[in-house]
Amino acid sequence: MTxxxxxxxxxxxxxxxxxxxxxxxxxxxxxxxxADGLLPIVTDVSFAIAEGEAVAxxxxxxxxxxxxxxxxxxxxxxxxxxAGNITLNGTVISALPPKDxxxxxxxxxxFIFQEPMTALxxxxxxxxxxxxxxxxxxxxxHKDATDRAAELLDRVGIPRARDILRGYVHELSxxxxxxxxxxxxxxxxxxxxxxxxxxxxxxxxxxxxVLDLLEDMRRELNLAMLFITHDLEVVGDFCxxxxxxxxxxxxxxxxxxxxxxxxxxxxxxxxxxxxxxxDDGRTRLTPILGTVPPVGQWPEGCRFAPRCGRADAQCRTRxxxxxxxVTDARCWHPLEDRP
Amino acid sequence: MTEQSILxxxxxxxxxxxxxxxxxxxxxxxRGKTFGxxxxxxxxxxxxxxxxxxxxxxxxxxxxxxxxxxxxxxxxxxxxxxxxxQMIFQDPFGSLNPRMSVRETLVEPQLVHDIGTPSDRLRxxxxxxxxxxxxxxxxxxxxxxxxxxxxxxxxxxRALATNPELIVADEPVSxxxxxxxxxxxxxxxxxQDRHGTTMLFISHDLRVVQFMCDEIGVMYLGEIVEQGPxxxxxxxxxxxxxxxxxxxxxxxxxGQRARLKGEIPSAHAVPSGCAFRTRxxxxxxxxxxxxxxxxxxxxxxxxxxxxxxxxxAA
Numbered sequence: 057m058t059x060x061x062x063x064x065x066x067x068x069x070x071x072x073x074x075x076x077x078x079x080x081x082x083x084x085x086x087x088x089x090x091a092d093g094l095l096p097i098v099t100d101v102s103f104a105i106a107e108g109e110a111v112a113x114x115x116x117x118x119x120x121x122x123x124x125x126x127x128x129x130x131x132x133x134x135x136x137x138x139a140g141n142i143t144l145n146g147t148v149i150s151a152l153p154p155k156d157x158x159x160x161x162x163x164x165x166x167f168i169f170q171e172p173m174t175a176l177x178x179x180x181x182x183x184x185x186x187x188x189x190x191x192x193x194x195x196x197x198h199k200d201a202t203d204r205a206a207e208l209l210d211r212v213g214i215p216r217a218r219d220i221l222r223g224y225v226h227e228l229s230x231x232x233x234x235x236x237x238x239x240x241x242x243x244x245x246x247x248x249x250x251x252x253x254x255x256x257x258x259x260x261x262x263x264x265x266v267l268d269l270l271e272d273m274r275r276e277l278n279l280a281m282l283f284i285t286h287d288l289e290v291v292g293d294f295c296x297x298x299x300x301x302x303x304x305x306x307x308x309x310x311x312x313x314x315x316x317x318x319x320x321x322x323x324x325x326x327x328x329x330x331x332x333x334x335d336d337g338r339t340r341l342t343p344i345l346g347t348v349p350p351v352g353q354w355p356e357g358c359r360f361a362p363r364c365g366r367a368d369a370q371c372r373t374r375x376x377x378x379x380x381x382v383t384d385a386r387c388w389h390p391l392e393d394r395p
Numbered sequence: 396m397t398e399q400s401i402l403x404x405x406x407x408x409x410x411x412x413x414x415x416x417x418x419x420x421x422x423x424x425x426r427g428k429t430f431g432x433x434x435x436x437x438x439x440x441x442x443x444x445x446x447x448x449x450x451x452x453x454x455x456x457x458x459x460x461x462x463x464x465x466x467x468x469x470x471x472x473x474x475x476x477x478x479x480x481q482m483i484f485q486d487p488f489g490s491l492n493p494r495m496s497v498r499e500t501l502v503e504p505q506l507v508h509d510i511g512t513p514s515d516r517l518r519x520x521x522x523x524x525x526x527x528x529x530x531x532x533x534x535x536x537x538x539x540x541x542x543x544x545x546x547x548x549x550x551x552x553r554a555l556a557t558n559p560e561l562i563v564a565d566e567p568v569s570x571x572x573x574x575x576x577x578x579x580x581x582x583x584x585x586x587q588d589r590h591g592t593t594m595l596f597i598s599h600d601l602r603v604v605q606f607m608c609d610e611i612g613v614m615y616l617g618e619i620v621e622q623g624p625x626x627x628x629x630x631x632x633x634x635x636x637x638x639x640x641x642x643x644x645x646x647x648x649x650g651q652r653a654r655l656k657g658e659i660p661s662a663h664a665v666p667s668g669c670a671f672r673t674r675x676x677x678x679x680x681x682x683x684x685x686x687x688x689x690x691x692x693x694x695x696x697x698x699x700x701x702x703x704x705x706x707x708a709a
Contacts, residue, residue: 289646
């Protein structure tokens with residue numbers, strides 16, 4: 057436990073050299089405007105990512121993790137009302153006019169989506185998609201862009217890069233498509249990569265290859281990475297920090313190792329216990345009772361309270377995200393029997 | 396075979412023209428036990444599941460179910476036998492008829508197999524709903540009114556409606572969130588304990604298979620490359636593919652991970668000799684020329700790998 061008393065967020069694996077903060081999200085809220093008024097989707101999300109650091113945004117379907125990512129990328133739907141600050145390398149991008157924001161984000165943010173088949177263009181050659189991006193953002197000539205594209209494909213482990221540039225997405229396997237997405241994401245030398253469930257659609261041996269590649273890229277290019285996933289086990293292996301979301305709220309935030317080993321929030325504990333663990337000989341799992349409340353029908357106070365074994369009258373008022381032991385949790389009754 | 400197998404599959408193969416989807420698969424499941432088939436996409440596990448139920452006609456091989464060879468049965472006899480085997484599919488959105496109420500969904504299989512009187516059938520539907528922990532009020536609702544987890548419960552209740560001896564579950568929890576997945580897995584184990592149902596369980600998720608299954612077959616490119624009791628497969632995997640699969644699973648910590656190179660080859664062009672040799676870190680010349688035979692390595696565990704010969708010779 058004593059080993060964890062290093063609460064300065066910027067200070068993690070590389071002691072001494074303080075790492076620069078790349079992305080900072082402060083009190084981000086997002087609501088959809090519809091006929092009945094505003095439907096809140098995400099409330100009060102705050103976290104920061106330093107260079108070379110991977111932060112996971114974890115939660116089940118409908119918790120708001122992907123929409124949080126789209127708000128950061130600036131591609132939230134038109135009817136979304138967004139509040140709070142998003143700062144990229146010291147510039148408050150949430151306040152920029154769309155055109156300026158696009159110019160900045162095109163160069164400094166790279167995206168990797170879950171389904172490369174829909175995220176990449178089906179009838180443009182892979183080379184065209186890559187060179188368009190490079191020419192637009194970096195102003196390269198056609199020849200330079202092509203050379204650079206081939207170099208990038210080579211770097212992400214795609215054989216016969218020049219041939220592949222002339223090919224189309226449908227000719228590639230799932231793992232190869234995801235490698236093309238990674239090449240595209242790093243093509244303009246970004247400082248931040250946002251990866252939304254990048255390995256969920258892949259087989260386990262391919263998932264492992266792609267995770268290794270992402271990790272290599274992060275280390276080599278000193279990238280900040282926001283990694284959106286539903287799989288806590290991937291988080292433990294791959295990300296230094298984690299932000300656990302439930303029903304549009306951040307419920308726990310801290311170092312992944314701490315959250316995976318001894319979470320403070322009952323929901324995080326529940327997520328861990330619900331997974332059949334490797335070889336623990338259980339004959340029954342410990343599910344979280346009930347279901348995630350539908351968007352817009354969140355209970356007052358703590359949103360997890362109706363499914364929580366520790367809930368009492370106090371949980372009818374909304375808890376704030378506070379430090380409990382080694383992590384931050386939004387809970388009136390955090391778990392204390394932490395090993 | 397041993398004990399009292401309710402299902403015993405021998406030399407099962409299926410080709411779709413040039414594609415050899417399933418090649419020479421054999422296994423048997425004792426009554427009341429769960430046999431798991433695990434593998435990556437394209438390994439032939441779903442096709443095997445469909446072959447067992449004869450939803451797909453096998454090219455060769457026999458399927459002995461309750462002492463009869465399903466592969467030989469005439470259509471009418473096969474239909475009658477289907478009463479004793481039911482299936483749960485991956486996608487609870489696609490596998491339930493959107494125009495049928497839950498009541499109709501649960502009564503239909505009984506009607507098809509001419510089980511009971513109308514009031515019996517309704518009572519059974521009500522009982523099934525209670526067994527999968529859905530309220531009675533759900534009877535008159537339609538699939539779109541339920542969440543994914545609830546739909547999968549309905550699909551399970553439907554599978555139980557004819558009181559089958561064998562349930563084939565093809566990735567039944569892959570579409571569900573973890574917290575809901577745990578509920579459904581617990582439910583399946585409860586029902587199995589209560590009814591003594593035998594299960595063929597298909598999944599790509601090693602953790603789920605480990606939790607659910609007594610015996611496991613690992614499939615690669617249409618073949619079972621290793622099979623045996625759960626604890627042997629997870630504790631002492633003998634085939635390099637099984638070893639790699641287990642090492643690739645997340646939650647094992649990063650670093651020093653053994654990684655498989657490349658991807659599963661196309662079933663159009665299965666490599667000569669051992670199908671796994673193109674990705675195997677230990678492949679040597681014999682693997683190119685000679686297909687390894689399945690060999691017994693004790694404790695009910697079998698694997699098809701030339702390395703096992705080497706180990707024995709040494």
